[in-house]
Amino acid sequence: MSDPRPDRTSRLPFDLDWNLLRTYLVIVEERGITAAAERLSLKQPTVSNALRRLEERLERKLIVRKPGRFEVTPEGDMLYQGAVEIFGTVSRLPVLLRRKGEEVVGHVTMALASHVVSPHLDEVLTEFHQRHPRATFTMDVSTSLNVATAVLQKRASLGICLVHKRLPQLQYATMFREYFGLYCGPRHKLFGKTGLDLSDLRGETFVSFQTDRLTDALRPVAMMRASAHIDGQRVATSSSLEEVRRLIFCGLGVGSLPLHIARADEKNGLLWRLPPYEDPPAIDIHLVWNPRAHFNRAEMGMLEMLRSMIESTPMSCRDYI
Template identity: 50%
Template structure:
C-alpha cells in the first residue's frame, strides 16, 4: 500500500461503489470481458472501465488479461470470495426492510437436487402452506454442487442435496437416507430375469450420474458399478435423475437409481432391478442453509419447521429402502 493513504481501508469503505463489486462478481465467474458484458447487458468498454476503476480503488491488479489468457490474480480470488458474500447480503437487504404484519407473506427459494423424494419434507411443506397461505415458494432444480453454491452466495433460502465437503460457513442436517440399486428397462436383455447373478452384468453398457466417480459424492455407487464390471462402458451420463431414469427405460444401459424412487416403475413394469440385491450403497440427502444470511419470516418458519420435524423423527423413519 502507498504511504499517502490512497488505499487505506477507511477510504476504500467510504468511497467504494458497491456496483463495482457486483460487476466484479460477474467478471470473476466469466471467461472474458466480452462474456461478462453480455451477462450484464453492458458494452465491453464500460465493463473494462469498471474493472480498471475497481483495481485503482483496491490498489491491486485483479485479473490477468492477455490474448488467450483470462485469470484471477491472488488478489482477485480473495476479492471474489468477499464480494460474493457482500453481493448476497445486498440482494437480501429487502428482507431486513420488510414491514411486519400479522400474516407471513415472504418468499422462500429452495434449491434441490433432482427428484428428491422425501415424504417428511412433503408433510412439512404442506403444513407450512396450510399455516401461511400467503407465503410464496419457488423450487429450483440444480446439481448438488450448484445448489450449495446458491446457498453460500445467499441467493437461496436453503438446499436439499447431496454433500461431499462441508463448508464451515454453512449448516448441514441430514434429511433422509436412500439406497441405490441397479436397474434396466424393458428393452434390455436382462429385463424380467429372476435368476440373475452379479456376474451376468459384466460387459453390459451402463448409464449413470455425472457425480458417479470415485472422488465424488456418489462414490459408493461407483464402487457398486465397478463390482458389477459396469465401469468401462458408460453410454449415457446426466446430472438429473429424471434423465438417467429416461435412459435406463429406453434401454441405453443399466443404471443406478434410488430404490424407493424406482419402486413404482418396477411395479408398473417399466424397470427391473438387477444384482446386487443386498448391502446396497447408502446415500444421505441433507438440508443446507446459510446461518449468515438474513431471512424473512417465511424462510425462518419453514426452515425451523423442517429442522423440528427432523429432530422429532428417528433416522429409521427417514430411511427409505
C-alpha cells in the same frame, strides 16, 4: 513525517465499481470467461476487460488463466468469499425493508437437488401451508453444488441436497437417507432376466448423474458400479433424476437410481433391477441453511419446522430403503 497523499486502499469502497465484483463472482463460479459471458449475456471481451480492471484497481492477481488452466489465486479466493457475503446481504435487503405485516406472509425460496423425493418433506410443506396459507414458495431445482452456492449467497432461503464437501459458512442436518440400485430399461438385453450376477454386467455401457464419480458426492454409487465392472462407455450424464431415468428407460445403458423412487417403475414394468442386490450404497440428503442470513418470518418458520421434523423423527424412519 506521514505521506499526505490519501491511501488508495481507504478509498476503495468509494471508488470501486461494484459491477466488477458481480462479474468476478460469476467468472469464479463458472470457471471461465466464456461461460461467465454467456451467463451474464455479455460479450467475452467485456467480461475479460472487467476482470483486468478489477485486478488493476486492487493491484492483485486474482485469476491465473492459461490454455487448459483456470486457477483462482489465494487473494482471488479471499475476494470471492468476501464478495459472496456482500452480494448475499444486498440480496436480502428487501426482506429487511418489508413492513412487519408483510414479514408474516413472507416468501420462501427453496433450492433442491432433482432427486429429493421425501414424504417427510411433503408432510412439512402440507402442514406449513395449512398454518400459513398466505406464504408463498419458489422451488428451484439444480445441482447439489449450485444448491449450496445459492444458500451461501443467500439467493435461496434453504437448500436440500447431497453434500460432498461441507462449507464452514453453512449449517447442515441430515434430512433422510436413500439407497441406490442399478437398473436397465425395457429395450436393454438384460431386462426381465433373473438369476443375474455381477459378471453379467461386465463391460456394459452406462448413464449416470454428473456427481456419480469417485471424487464427488455419489462416490458410493460410483464404487458400486466399479465393483460390478461396468466399465464400458459412459453414454450420457445429467444432473436431473428424471433425465437419468429417461436415459435408462430408453436403453442407452444401465444406470443407478434411488430404490424408493424406482420402485413404482419396477412395479409398472418400466425398469428392471440389476445386481448387486445386497448392501446398496447409502447416500445422505441434507437440509442446508446459512446462519448469517436475515430470514423473514416465513423462512424462519419453514426452517424451524424442518429442523423440528428432523429432530423428532428417528433416523430409522427417515431411512428410505
